Amino acid sequence: MAVEAAHRQEPPPSIRQIERRAAAAWPASITEECGGWLLRHSPGVGRQRCNSALPPVPYVGGVERVERFYGERDMPTRIQVSPAEYHGELDASLASRGYRRTGETSVLTAATEDVAAAASVRAAASVQVGLTGTPGPWLGVFAELDGHDDSAAVGEEVLSRIASPAAFLSVVLDGRPRGMGLFVAERGWAGVFCMATAPGERRRGVATAVLGAGARWARDQGAARLYLQVERDNEAAVRLYTRAGFTHSHTYHYRIRP
Incomplete structure (x- = not known):
């Protein structure tokens, strides 16, 4: 099921609703929308959710801009690959760029x-x-x-x-x-x-x-x-x-x- 979903272009509306509501419900101090990406940073907070970038679906590139956003803040670049079932291309690209995988989570x-x-x-x-x-x-x-x-x-x-x-x-x-x-x-x-x-x-x-x-x-x-x-x-x-x-x-x- 997950393998099949990874090749789909669009997740169901319910998943989109959850993703955006979850981002608003746990708000970061600093947010920036860029090319469909939601960039989040909260100084002094170590939680991944409010110090990571949420990608657009479908993925259309833009990782370099994400890296600049976090580099300007002396932060590691952290990307929330969500929903993972619809981001096979992004995940493979990040792996090839040396990004390590962590924080396996079920919604x-x-x-x-x-x-x-x-x-x-x-x-x-x-x-x-x-x-x-x-x-x-x-x-x-x-x-x-x-x-x-x-x-x-x-x-x-x-x-x-x-x-x-x-x-x-x-x-x-x-x-x-x-x-x-x-x-x-x-x-x-x-x-x-x-x-x-x-x-x-x-x-x-x-x-x-x-x-x-x-x-x-x-x-x-x-x-x-x-x-x-x-x-x-x-x-x-x-x-x-x-x-x-x-x-x-x-x-x-x-x-x-x-």
Whole structure:
């Protein structure tokens, strides 16, 4: 299936919708549109998503301009090859130029109602999920559970720039953060980001409760569909999302040249 798709010129409209919504939901500090490319850079942030170039579909060249954009900022050139199934030519070209491949990711989608229903059955009744429309105190939860050194920069350079309606979700037990998630809604879709559970609370329904609360919020925003991105080797997360009703949409990975 993936081999066949690699030879197609155009992805389905749903994939295009997800790609652009995901880019807007996790906004970079600096963005530039050039020849169909979306060039993104966020100073102080180490995350690949907001420090990479998203290519046009179909691929029509322009890598040299991308390399200049990141070179001018003393950054390695990083390209998000997405959707990978429709970028065989680009991927092969980058490989021949010395770009290494990393960050294998699956994009999953689900009907919002299905996730809300599945979560209502599986979530522990004792898990209460807090929800706010602005980052505020949630940033403390994010800093504790995120597990990266750039959490403060992400809060300032990315989370504070989210323009669409957003739900910042958290589970706090005995005064300590135990779970979190972020849902961002835009034009019938809602993206799921920043899902994390404290190690000692895993398999106790915390993540399922967060998914359920987020799905109900998304439904109230008129978002009939959900999407999320999960690293392909994160088997526990993939199982969680599959049980909640998510199915495969497409994949992406990054190509990086220092």
